[in-house]
Amino acid sequence: MSTTLAKPAEVKRTWYVIDAEGKALGRVAAKAAHLLRGKHKPTFTPNVDCGDNVVIINCDKAVLKGNKLDQKFYRWHTGWIGGLKEVSYRKLMAENSDRAMMIAVNGMLPNNTLGRAQLKRLRTYKDANHNQTAQKPEICEL
Numbered sequence: 001m002s003t004t005l006a007k008p009a010e011v012k013r014t015w016y017v018i019d020a021e022g023k024a025l026g027r028v029a030a031k032a033a034h035l036l037r038g039k040h041k042p043t044f045t046p047n048v049d050c051g052d053n054v055v056i057i058n059c060d061k062a063v064l065k066g067n068k069l070d071q072k073f074y075r076w077h078t079g080w081i082g083g084l085k086e087v088s089y090r091k092l093m094a095e096n097s098d099r100a101m102m103i104a105v106n107g108m109l110p111n112n113t114l115g116r117a118q119l120k121r122l123r124t125y126k127d128a129n130h131n132q133t134a135q136k137p138e139i140c141e142l
Contacts (some may be wrong), residue, residue, distance in 0.1 A: 002055060006045040013121075015053045015137035017130070020101065021061040029104035031077040031142055032056060036109065036118045049114055053121045055137055060111075060126045064089060075102060098124035 016035055038044050038051035064072070069090040077084050079118045092100045101124045109115035123132060 004043060005044040006041075008048055008050075010043075011048070011050045013052050013075055015055065015132060015135040016140040017055045017132075019058055019128075020056055021058040023062060025062045025064055025104055027080060028056060028062060028099060029108055029138065032101075033051045033062075033108035034107045034133050035120060035140065036105070044074070047114070049117050051118050051121065053123075053132075053135070055123045055125070055130050055132050056101055057125050057128050057130055059101045059124050060093075062093075062097065062101065064093070069093065074100070074132065079117045080139075096109060098126050121131075124128040 018028055023068055032054045034040060035054050036051040038049075040057055041050060044050060070088065072089045073086045074089065075084065075086040076093055089100065102119075102122065106115075106119055109118055123130065
């Protein structure tokens with residue numbers, strides 16, 4: 001039995017819209033990462049970028065379960081001495097909820113050039129208005 005491997009020139013990309021209203025941030029991010037990697041396709045190949053384009057709308061209305069708004073922090077380092085920064089998820093979701101979704105999806109993609117290329121096909125929006133209506137995206141249910 002032979003295994004079919006996808007070639008980069010043969011990849012067909014479709015557009016998907018995920019509505020995050022009332023859904024958990026991690027569940028939406030996991031579904032988006034699944035679509036971006038292309039794991040839902042029968043021609044999935046781990047070393048080929050065969051995923052689709054994903055648009056996430058209503059990031060402001062995504063929820064965090066439990067006490068994560070107060071107990072969870074996003075931490076990063078600037079590269080300078082003593083440059084450890086942190087922001088609570090309550091502030092991050094209030095001000096930059098689309099960035100919080102992007103951070104969550106980025107953590108679920110591989111940390112290599114393939115993952116960086118897949119993250120470029122993700123668009124996040126705070127509300128229901130998005131600029132990708134010309135691509136005729138399909139609605140993806142969780």
